[in-house]
Amino acid sequence: MIINRENLAWAAGFFDGEGHVRASLQPNGRVSSPSISIEQTKSPNLLKKFNHATGNLGAIAGPYKITNPNGNPHWRLNIHGFEKIQAILAMLWPWLGRIKKEQFKLAIVTWNAREGRRYKP
16 A cells, blocks of 8 residues: 555545544443544545545445435445544644544544543543
């Protein structure tokens, strides 16, 4: 696998605008594994480009059909698991904006807080 800085900078900008990362506290008290999701309509090509730039750690699902007759089909890139999220964070960090950096920190803090683990951002 060849990592390209320009592709990573592009991926960070794309993720800043289109992506989401989270680890959620469930009603039963469990914490969901950290995950990244990005959705696109009309074509999965940008999702493929992002996935390739970040080491093909995710899976693209779709197309999902829209019940609205004026809507477009959409695809979703999903990346699950602490190690994968941590790897993508490390790859994109230099180019991410403040809001996405905070989302990553919150996901990691939430994940590490389960079972008494501690993380200091």
